[in-house]
Amino acid sequence: MTHQNDNAGAGKVWFITGTSRGFGRVWADAALKRGDKVAATARTVASIADLKEKYGANILTLELDVTKPEQVKAAVAEAYNHFGRLDVVLNNAGYSLVGTIEEASANDVRALYETNIFGTLAVIQAALPLLRKQGHGHILGVSSSLGHVTLPVIGYYCSSKWAFEAIHESLAAEVKPFGINVTIIEPGAYATEFGSQDSLKFSAGLDIYTDFKTQFFETLKDMERGDPNATPEALFKMVDAEQPPLRFNLGSHNLPWVRGAYAERLATWEAWDAVSSSAQGN
Numbered sequence: 224m225t226h227q228n229d230n231a232g233a234g235k236v237w238f239i240t241g242t243s244r245g246f247g248r249v250w251a252d253a254a255l256k257r258g259d260k261v262a263a264t265a266r267t268v269a270s271i272a273d274l275k276e277k278y279g280a281n282i283l284t285l286e287l288d289v290t291k292p293e294q295v296k297a298a299v300a301e302a303y304n305h306f307g308r309l310d311v312v313l314n315n316a317g318y319s320l321v322g323t324i325e326e327a328s329a330n331d332v333r334a335l336y337e338t339n340i341f342g343t344l345a346v347i348q349a350a351l352p353l354l355r356k357q358g359h360g361h362i363l364g365v366s367s368s369l370g371h372v373t374l375p376v377i378g379y380y381c382s383s384k385w386a387f388e389a390i391h392e393s394l395a396a397e398v399k400p401f402g403i404n405v406t407i408i409e410p411g412a413y414a415t416e417f418g419s420q421d422s423l424k425f426s427a428g429l430d431i432y433t434d435f436k437t438q439f440f441e442t443l444k445d446m447e448r449g450d451p452n453a454t455p456e457a458l459f460k461m462v463d464a465e466q467p468p469l470r471f472n473l474g475s476h477n478l479p480w481v482r483g484a485y486a487e488r489l490a491t492w493e494a495w496d497a498v499s500s501s502a503q504g505n
Contacts, residue, residue: 235462236306238262238299240289240346241316243270246365246410246451250313253455255281262302262309264316289316289342299349311462312350313363314343319380322426323436331426332379339383340390347394354403361404361462364391368411368477372484376439388470395469406467408458411474414448449474 237254241247243265251263251271255278264287265271275284283305285298303309320327320335343364354360369377370384388407395405428436454473461471472478492499 235259235310236262236308237311237313238264238302238309238346238350239313239315240264240287240342242274243267245315246413246454247313247315249451250315250455250458251282253459257459260306262298262306264298289314289345290337292345295342295345296349299346299353303353308357309350309353309360311361311363312346312354313365314346315365316342317365317383318424319377320424320426321377322379322428323376323432324378326429326432327379327426331424334424335379335383336386339380340386343387344390351398351403354398355401359402361406361467362391362394362398363406363408363462366391366407366409368409368472368474368480370407370409371481374439376436392469404467405469406461407470409470409472409477410449410454411472411476411480412446412448413451413454413474447476449476 235254237251237259239247239251239254239261242251242261242263247263247265248271251261251274254261255274258281260281260283261278262283262285263271263274264285266286266288268275268284268286271284274282283302285301287294287298289295299309299312317339318335320331322331347362350360350362354362364387366387367381367384369381370388373381391405391407398405457473461467472481
């Protein structure tokens, strides 16, 4: 018997990374507005000082760079000690690397993974002993529809989300016996600051890809983007559910896109099945 739903619908305690802007800011504000408590982290606490002024004792603001494991451990422990428990641990910090597979340097890719993967792992590994001790918890990770499909020019970002998906799927099976749930949040395109210069890093370019990238960015301009302020109620319904899903689409465009991609994969595997099966050897 776990206590996972003792606080369903009210009074949850959240630990959220990357709350200075984007979904992290929207969700932290919405959780506080509904009466929950939030340990909000950002690389500079000045960027979330207004939330502290607005919500007082219900928010704990913490400086956190998720690429610094010791700082992560300290922040998670401080949040737990301050509020007495952590019901929801939400990994939201991340950014996108712009560059073709050929253009991006190994250092560019390592830096991307330091935040998107290793930063996430640091938070999870710091939180798990505490969640086990209290006998409940919900780990949320912000992935993307690009955890299932890919786009050119941001292939390394897509790859970080494919890794993110695999890690969380394995994690879900491993921590279920402890009464801990895991949900991968998969937003489609939204009008957040994620596409801003602060949330993008650019690899050094090669002239040969200039036209291709120009065309790619032109197509992105026409992409319909969702309203981030429309997301909190859907998020809360999922978080408050007795049996939250492992994967949770955010927005209306993901499912058709992913459905088409998987249909194409299945068709290809089926078409090559005779050749594939001949390689079994018995």
